[in-house]
Amino acid sequence: MHLTKISAHNFLSFDVLELDLGPGLTILTGPNGVGKTNVGRCLDVALAVMARYGGGPPTEAQALYESAGNRGASAYQVALGLTLDQPWERSLILSYIRTAYACCGLGDDAAKRRNAASLDVIGRARITEESLTPLWTGTLHIRYDAGLRSPWFAAWEFHHGDRTCHITLVGANSGQLRGGPAEALLPPVDTSINIAMALTSTIPGLNVDAPTDEHDTDDPRRLMDLANTLPGPGQAFSMHMNTQTDMSAPAALSLRELAARLQVSDYERYNFEFAHVLWEILRRQFVITDNRRVPFRRRFAHAAFDLPIDVRDGSNIPAELFRLRNGDVTAQRRYAAIEHTFRDLTGRRLGLRTRVEPTHISADGLIIEPTVITDDREYPIEFAGAGAQEALVLSFLLPGEPGRVIVLDEPAVNVEPTMQRRLIRTLRTTGQCVVITHSPDVVPVDQPGDLENIIRLAPTKAGPRPRRAGLIHRREWSRWLKLFEPTHVRALLFASKDILCEGATEVGALRQWWSDTALWQLPNPEAENMPIIDVGGDHGFGGYIEYLDAFGIPWAAIVDGPALRPNSTLAQQLHRLGHRPQQPPIEAVNFTAFRAYWAQAGVFTVADTFGDDGTKAGEFEAFLARIDPQLLDDVRTEIGTRSKPQIGALFAARHPAPPAAVASLYQTIMTHLGAGAASVSAPLTGSGGVNISHAADDVRPAPAAHHHA
Known part of the structure; x- marks a missing residue:
């Protein structure tokens, strides 16, 4: 299976979600609270509904999802684009269609002459994987509407040429192959026949009474091609089958x-029903983890092994290890693969101890303990650290x-960076995997295709929206790789917004001065998840801005005076990236005019x-x-002139009252970024009591007492 697209409307945090996925590793990032986990829940709701109507064990998940409407909406939709490309998936569907052909009957006198077993011989000869090509790619629709008598609806929708059809899985008309897109409420059909009659009609003149077997010599190349008989609007094929066999005849x-x-x-x-088949495929092919882990259970009754064991939260994994x-032979091979993966991730050996529980506690209980084996001893995995359990x-x-299709929600929980990087190496060979993470060490950028498979779920006024860098030429990829190499740059994917500084001195001083902004009625950068980054000079802004734009991260830039020139490197970069404002000042020497001009683009200065x-x-x-020349000289003498971050930080620490221009700059940036700006009707005051409502140029020397505060 290949998951090609996830769509959602009015589901949980999404008013609208349209997310295309590639076949390999996809990294889903974004700030806290934006709804990354809800992407995995788009798959989970499909599992919950299909389990309920596809023969799976009963769960409470479906009832929970009755309250999953966005902002309390009573109706929502989720759609999963799927390609069924595995041989066993297609073979299972082929078995179902052949069974439907044999058990639906031909609906005429032939039904009296041919039982299901003899019809099955025709179907097995004439219905092949090639016959069912339209079914291999489609969209699984899941809909809930509390206002309907049957609130749940599910359908498998597919296209062939210019024709759209769907098989209703849950809801009204379930078990029908109908023409047209999947809709919960459809008018009665004009004509309806069963799937056996429809398929038989694709071979004109086929004599179903002729002696035949699986080696049919009557032009065996003539297949019952579903593509040649798809229903149009107002038509339906029933796929309901009568499997109550005649005890005097063999079963098909x-x-x-x-x-x-x-x-x-x-x-x-x-x-x-087709719902049973699709549920079996989803059950085996969707692997979804919770973002919360539960400690391993140790005690299991023998009866626990009679039913499928739920391992989603991890607590029942010891029982599954014991079973494997x-x-x-197949199960033991799977266990060996688990041992191998564990050693790759941790560098340690996995063991498994079991013993019968004392009879005074349980008559049929087992104690199962995964262990870590070293050269000289074996001990329970709980004593090896949370990272080993993860x-x-x-x-x-x-x-x-x-x-x-594997969805891992926060797999880096309790896992140290080295193991996170090993995990990425393992995931590259796993198949299709979506990793939801807050860890920059789980964001790979060492291969050309990595960047286009990084998706940031960006918060917007209209709701979360996926943003990605898109296709990048290999030459461009090398440039992005250099930018992404530091971990702190990849960490910007999880920020809500960002402040770019031309140099390190600004970063050191502004982080210190802006650490406590309560007196200005504004949140500080840490509370806003707003990093302050040194771009390494005016030439470094372009790469960062391109990166932030691609992933929908709002930004502001703090620059030195020369960068505001109309022909500066920064000006050229902003022009290339589409950020240069219209109507620049006429007088090239008018600094005040250019400062106001570039502020429109989010570029500021002191x-x-x-x-x-x-x-x-x-x-x-x-x-x-200009603030305090003596203090600056003292700081430079004390720590030297090379460590600019320390110069800025120590200067700000010994001059703790932020200058009026610095306070005003912060309010201006927060207003520009729309980040919890305070009301501007009342003047803001710095901790030194200076009015800063219009004090961008108001820089006064600090009292001498601040020199060695």
């Missing part, structure tokens, strides 16, 4: 095969049959002049010198 071979694959023993009285290690959960989930005349009067350190 396809029916026995289908029952075995779906683990149904009493198949002679079981009404198979003591199972058939590694075991991941090691259990990742190995398996091909074609699975300089009062261009300062590119050799005096360096436009640099941030010149600003510090």
